[in-house]
Amino acid sequence: MTTDANAIIMYGTGWCGDCTRSKAALRRLGEDFVYIDIEADDAASVRAQEISGAKRIPVIVFPDGEHLVEPSELALRTKVLELRA
Template structure:
């Protein structure tokens, strides 16, 4: 059985998205990437999750989410969920 995956909503032009993606790849954390520029549905879902028009939006397996997290905050959350 595979571990639940993080849903990652972002865009290629977004520096915070690239930073968050690099951090998760560095630690080998699995995630599903949703490009909000390629899908209006993904864009709407990101706003629905966070209530904000900020990216990245990260939806975690426990149902919590972070919007535009700093690297230390994201690393803390991944540690809390035993993903790293």
């Protein structure tokens, strides 16, 4: 998988309510992001688990190397605004 180093990357699934909420929050914030469906990509599933240390989604990786797992909308907004500063 090749992605822009400045991209926000979100690992999730279509059935995950937290994933749907996080995608909507990123869109409301006007953020472009790369969405990776871990059910369609076994390697991505493994990678998401390696990043988070558990089988939890969404896993959202930011260009600064930090990540959030199952973030609240407030935590996600806070991180995006931090990146913009």
